[in-house]
Amino acid sequence: MGHDKDHHEDEILPHGTLTPGKFCMWVFLGSDAMGFAAFISAYIVLRMASPQWIPDTLPEPPVVLTGINTFILICSSVTMVFAYQSICQGKVRAMNNWLLATLIGGIVFLGIQYVEWSHLLHGMETAEGQWYPMTPDTGPYAATFYACTGYHGLHVTVGVIYIFVMWVRGMLGHIQEKDSSEIEILGLYWHFVDLVWIILFTIIYLIPAF
Amino acid sequence: MLRRYEHHIHEPPTNPIWKYVFSYDHKIIGIQFLIYALFFLAVGGLLAMMIRWQLAWPASLPGPDGTILGSKPFPILGMMLWPNSGGIMPPDFYNIAVTMHGSIMVFFAISPLLAGAFGNFLIPLQIGARDMAFPFLNMLSFWTMVPAGILMIASFFVEGGAAQSGWTAYAPLSTVAAPGLGQSLWLLGIILAGVASIMGGTNYITTIILYRAPGMTMMRLPLTIWGLFFTAVLNVLYLPVVASGFMMLLLDRHLMTTFFTTGVYAAAEGFAPGGQVLLYQHIFWVFGHPEVYIVILPAWGMVSDLLSFFARKPAFGYRETVLAMGMICVLSTVVWGHHMFVSGMNPYLGRVFSMATFMVSIPSAILFLNWLGTLYKGSIRFTTPMLFSLSVIFVFGLGGLTGLFNGSQGLDLYLHDSYFVVGHFHFTMAASVFLGGLGAVYFWFPKMFGRMMNEPLGKVHWLLTTISVTIVFAGMMYVGAYGHMRRVADPAVYQFLHPMLKVNTMVSMAAFCAFFSQALFAANLIHGFFAGPPAGDNPWECTTLEWSLSSPPKPHNFDEIPTVHHGPFEYNNPEIDDKDWLGQWEPPIGGLPEAPEAGASDDAGEEGEE
Amino acid sequence: MNPSMPSMALLDLIFLGVGGALLAMMHLLVDHGDHAPEPEVEEEEAEYHPHTALYLGIFGALCALTVVELLVPQMFASFFGVLVISLMVLAFAKAGLVGMFFMHLKDEEWQVYLTISIAVVGILLMIPYIVWDIGVIYGVYV
Numbered sequence: 001m002g003h004d005k006d007h008h009e010d011e012i013l014p015h016g017t018l019t020p021g022k023f024c025m026w027v028f029l030g031s032d033a034m035g036f037a038a039f040i041s042a043y044i045v046l047r048m049a050s051p052q053w054i055p056d057t058l059p060e061p062p063v064v065l066t067g068i069n070t071f072i073l074i075c076s077s078v079t080m081v082f083a084y085q086s087i088c089q090g091k092v093r094a095m096n097n098w099l100l101a102t103l104i105g106g107i108v109f110l111g112i113q114y115v116e117w118s119h120l121l122h123g124m125e126t127a128e129g130q131w132y133p134m135t136p137d138t139g140p141y142a143a144t145f146y147a148c149t150g151y152h153g154l155h156v157t158v159g160v161i162y163i164f165v166m167w168v169r170g171m172l173g174h175i176q177e178k179d180s181s182e183i184e185i186l187g188l189y190w191h192f193v194d195l196v197w198i199i200l201f202t203i204i205y206l207i208p209a210f
Numbered sequence: 211m212l213r214r215y216e217h218h219i220h221e222p223p224t225n226p227i228w229k230y231v232f233s234y235d236h237k238i239i240g241i242q243f244l245i246y247a248l249f250f251l252a253v254g255g256l257l258a259m260m261i262r263w264q265l266a267w268p269a270s271l272p273g274p275d276g277t278i279l280g281s282k283p284f285p286i287l288g289m290m291l292w293p294n295s296g297g298i299m300p301p302d303f304y305n306i307a308v309t310m311h312g313s314i315m316v317f318f319a320i321s322p323l324l325a326g327a328f329g330n331f332l333i334p335l336q337i338g339a340r341d342m343a344f345p346f347l348n349m350l351s352f353w354t355m356v357p358a359g360i361l362m363i364a365s366f367f368v369e370g371g372a373a374q375s376g377w378t379a380y381a382p383l384s385t386v387a388a389p390g391l392g393q394s395l396w397l398l399g400i401i402l403a404g405v406a407s408i409m410g411g412t413n414y415i416t417t418i419i420l421y422r423a424p425g426m427t428m429m430r431l432p433l434t435i436w437g438l439f440f441t442a443v444l445n446v447l448y449l450p451v452v453a454s455g456f457m458m459l460l461l462d463r464h465l466m467t468t469f470f471t472t473g474v475y476a477a478a479e480g481f482a483p484g485g486q487v488l489l490y491q492h493i494f495w496v497f498g499h500p501e502v503y504i505v506i507l508p509a510w511g512m513v514s515d516l517l518s519f520f521a522r523k524p525a526f527g528y529r530e531t532v533l534a535m536g537m538i539c540v541l542s543t544v545v546w547g548h549h550m551f552v553s554g555m556n557p558y559l560g561r562v563f564s565m566a567t568f569m570v571s572i573p574s575a576i577l578f579l580n581w582l583g584t585l586y587k588g589s590i591r592f593t594t595p596m597l598f599s600l601s602v603i604f605v606f607g608l609g610g611l612t613g614l615f616n617g618s619q620g621l622d623l624y625l626h627d628s629y630f631v632v633g634h635f636h637f638t639m640a641a642s643v644f645l646g647g648l649g650a651v652y653f654w655f656p657k658m659f660g661r662m663m664n665e666p667l668g669k670v671h672w673l674l675t676t677i678s679v680t681i682v683f684a685g686m687m688y689v690g691a692y693g694h695m696r697r698v699a700d701p702a703v704y705q706f707l708h709p710m711l712k713v714n715t716m717v718s719m720a721a722f723c724a725f726f727s728q729a730l731f732a733a734n735l736i737h738g739f740f741a742g743p744p745a746g747d748n749p750w751e752c753t754t755l756e757w758s759l760s761s762p763p764k765p766h767n768f769d770e771i772p773t774v775h776h777g778p779f780e781y782n783n784p785e786i787d788d789k790d791w792l793g794q795w796e797p798p799i800g801g802l803p804e805a806p807e808a809g810a811s812d813d814a815g816e817e818g819e820e
Numbered sequence: 821m822n823p824s825m826p827s828m829a830l831l832d833l834i835f836l837g838v839g840g841a842l843l844a845m846m847h848l849l850v851d852h853g854d855h856a857p858e859p860e861v862e863e864e865e866a867e868y869h870p871h872t873a874l875y876l877g878i879f880g881a882l883c884a885l886t887v888v889e890l891l892v893p894q895m896f897a898s899f900f901g902v903l904v905i906s907l908m909v910l911a912f913a914k915a916g917l918v919g920m921f922f923m924h925l926k927d928e929e930w931q932v933y934l935t936i937s938i939a940v941v942g943i944l945l946m947i948p949y950i951v952w953d954i955g956v957i958y959g960v961y962v
Contacts, residue, residue, distance in 0.1 A: 015868050016924060016927060017213070018212060018213075018420075018928065018929050018931075018932065019215075020215055020343040020344070020416050020417075020420050020421070021344075023416050023419065023420060023931075023932065023935075024343065024344065024412050024413070024415075024416040026928075026932045026935050026936065027411075027412045027415050027416065027446060027935055028408075028412050028446075029936075030446070030447070030935050030936055030938065030939030031408055031411075031412070031446040031447060031449075031450050031939070032450060033939050033940075033943065034447055034448065034450045034451050034939060034942060034943065035450030035451065035453060035454045036454075037451070037942075037943040037946060037947065038450070038451040038454035038455060038493055038496075038946075039454050039458075040947070041493070041946060041947045041950050041951075042458065042469060042489055042493065044947060044950075044951060044955065045486065045489055045492075045950050045951055045954050045955045046469070046485060046486060046489065048951060048955035049486060049954055049955055063890070067886070067890060070886065071883070071886065074879070074882050074883070074886070075879075077918060077922055078875060078876075078879045078922075080922075081875050081922045082872070082875065085870055085871065085872065085875070088868040088870075089868055089870060136461065136465045136466070136467045137465060137466035137467055137468065139468055139484065140468050140469065140484060140485055142467070143458075143461065143467035143468050143469050143485070144469070146467075147457070147458060147461060147467070147469075151454070151457075184924075187922070187923070188923055191918050191919070191922045191923045192923070194918055194922075195915045195918045195919060195923075198911055198914045198915050198918065199911050199912075199915055201911075202889065202907050202908065202910070202911035203911070206889060206890075206892075206893060206907055207893075207903070207904060207907060212929055212931060419931060443938070447938065447939060447942055448942075451946070486954050488953060488954045489950070489954060492949075492950045492953065492954070493950075496946050496950075543942055543945055543946075544945055544949070547949070547953075555953050556952065556953045559949065559952055559953050562949075
């Protein structure tokens with residue numbers, strides 16, 4: 001204690017120090033978790049109170065495709081943590097490559113999510129061979145599904161834009177080893193998005209699918 | 211260990227756009243929020259006058275000999291808005307007035323006044339920082355409130371008018387029964403206001419934790435900052451819940467989802483029955499109850515400080531007050547069901563909520579008693595800010611005690627949606643917060659603008675406002691206990707309410723008096739801003755850090771961040787020789803400690819009081 | 821199902837207890853910063869040690885847990901309660917791994933940990949209360 005640090009100063013803080021930006025991001029993530037909690041609690045309550053959650057004419061949530069999607073998001077989380085590790089060691093080019101990998105992972109996730117949604121909205125073959133579009137108005141199952149995955153998708157989109165901006169800045173050389181906390185803050189957001197998806201995937205996709 | 215941070219001294223911008231409009235300076239942003247809040251206070255107050263006008267002379271007002279006297283046309287605005295009815299308010303508009311009065315006051319007037327204006331202005335100054343942790347985010351937070359306010363005002367002018375379903379916007383009323391754009395704009399406006407508050411809240415929390423001056427431990431903070439800190443925590447935690455709830459409402463309205471409403475397919479075989487109305491009420495009130503504490507916590511903190519400053523006595527039970535505020539924050543998260551006792555909620559669950567509601571009254575009582583303890587044997591200076599703080603004790607005592615009646619499930623069966631509840635929450639939320647906010651304006655006006663407001667005029671304003679506001683809300687409680695329902699445009703339709711109609715008229719008269727008394731305040735503000743006598747650095751002789759700076763302070767606040775050795779309550783300490791106070795920036799009474807850094811526990815997490 | 825107050829209060833306490841226990845366990849991993857202060861750093865900074873093996877190990881654990889998650893529904897198809905609980909435990913274990921190691925929560929100051937815990941407690945309080953009101957209106961359906 002006794003160090004009066006200005007976070008714009010040239011003095012380099014040890015990696016992982018709690019900067020104002022990092023603390024603010026943690027506070028924001030706590031706040032964001034509450035927003036997701038509202039949607040998840042709506043899902044839990046509506047599902048518990050329904051005699052039949054998934055109507056006969058609507059498909060179950062596609063577990064296999066989304067399982068692959070979950071795996072891709074977890075991979076992008078790993079590439080993100082390696083991006084942070086690279087910049088902590090001063091390896092700017094490696095960081096840029098890992099950031100690009102994370103960006104691609106995020107975009108692929110959004111792409112698969114889009115494909116899944118469009119299949120559901122246009123109608124999918126169900127076990128009985130019926131073809132019924134799962135629009136948001138077909139009941140609480142559809143409503144909570146689109147709300148939860150849509151709210152998460154919004155967060156992924158914001159994250160993708162955030163990663164893109166940081167990647168561009170990294171390519172332009174604006175991010176050096178002393179700026180590692182900026183990548184750490186980006187990492188916190190992206191890991192949070194992954195974490196929420198892990199929980200959403202379990203609750204929305206896995207539990208009904210049996 | 212947490213390290214502390216401080217900003218460099220920067221040259222302030224010269225371009226007036228960056229200096230006054232899109233300012234990064236927390237003091238300017240605070241003043242922007244002040245102007246914003248005063249504007250919406252006026253709008254909300256005008257809507258309140260329209261409500262009271264209608265209640266004073268309802269459409270079925272009986273005259274002598276069984277005739278119907280009916281409504282009177284609303285002055286000036288009536289003929290402009292409703293020429294077809296001769297200026298008389300249609301019942302639809304009464305619903306709009308009730309809804310918009312509530313939402314505008316809660317989200318756009320009192321929160322921006324206390325947390326927005328004073329939070330922004332005071333936090334860096336009172337903790338010894340040069341600005342907020344993120345000045346850019348701070349600027350964004352104000353400029354996000356502006357479109358939110360525009361959306362609310364715009365909702366009046368769309369087809370169908372503004373939202374009509376109450377500030378609570380319960381589900382079928384706000385989805386099925388409210389086609390049209392007004393309700394949707396309302397929802398968007400409040401979501402945006404919530405986003406702005408979350409931006410501000412994260413900023414406040416980061417600043418208070420990481421940017422305090424050396425020696426400013428958490429337990430040496432003024433109570434104002436503690437109040438603002440807890441407000442920010444509750445804001446950050448619970449605004450996203452209501453934002454999600456409002457997003458679900460928007461989906462129900464526009465995409466025909468079935469969160470809260472039964473879908474068109476419900477009757478068909480094989481489909482789930484649909485949504486739950488109570489789900490909306492739960493999600494809303496999970497936010498809604500902490501919201502009322504969000505509204506009052508800054509006022510509690512400020513009143514606790516002002517009472518101490520003007521009684522020239524340390525705040526009684528500082529540590530207990532901080533703990534009480536913290537306990538209220540925690541407990542307020544599990545009492546929301548007391549708004550839903552008659553909604554059809556499980557009554558056993560209601561019993562749980564009722565018990566928790568009684569528990570949450572205890573810390574409020576501790577707070578109240580600490581105020582009295584601060585006053586006891588103090589040398590009281592009856593300045594305008596002090597008078598307002600004393601009024602807050604009075605109105606909050608009334609409001610808080612009546613909350614106990616509402617918290618009992620059995621009594622609430624009768625009292626719910628009556629004017630008793632309206633009187634209760636207006637005493638606690640409106641009267642206390644409004645009077646506290648006015649006191650805060652009088653107190654910090656010299657620091658903000660460098661000039662003093664007129665004291666005698668302030669005292670007249672205080673007297674008129676306190677008396678009229680007390681009559682208004684006490685009258686409401688009286689008619690409410692009698693059985694008068696709320697949100698009813700024409701209570702005279704009910705025979706059993708006829709004895710209460712005269713009381714309604716009296717309450718309305720007092721409300722008009724309260725409204726027009728604010729002209730004195732407006733005149734005082736304007737005169738003070740342009741021609742008030744120059745205030746020195748410390749006209750009130752107070753100890754918090756902002757009074758060590760010039761009025762108004764320089765853009766970067768502190769040339770050199772002071773080291774703090776004690777709390778802000780060194781009043782009438784017998785060891786002080788020349789004056790009856792010792793500023794927080796001044797060295798301690800026994801002189802500076804010998805080794806300033808070694809062993810000095812100025813760590814963030816530790817407590818330490820001199 | 822018409823839950824009585826004592827049983828609801830008991831369930832509430834159990835839920836909070838479980839949540840508190842989880843938080844306490846995570847709490848043990850959190851570094852409280854009791855070490856001696858970092859030496860003054862002016863030009864050279866404390867050396868950064870890469871944790872590649874650790875991150876890859878956590879990735880492996882996440883993959884393994886995901887596979888288990890996909891297999892569990894087949895194994896416990898007829899025991900819905902066990903199914904839900906085991907899936908939630910697995911989900912929170914994965915979330916905990918991401919949080920503690922990728923987000924470096926275990927190395928953070930206790931103030932950060934407190935911030936997250938407050939949000940978690942808020943969520944743990946909100947969901948059961950709503951469930952006990954309207955989740956059980958028609959009885960608990962599968």
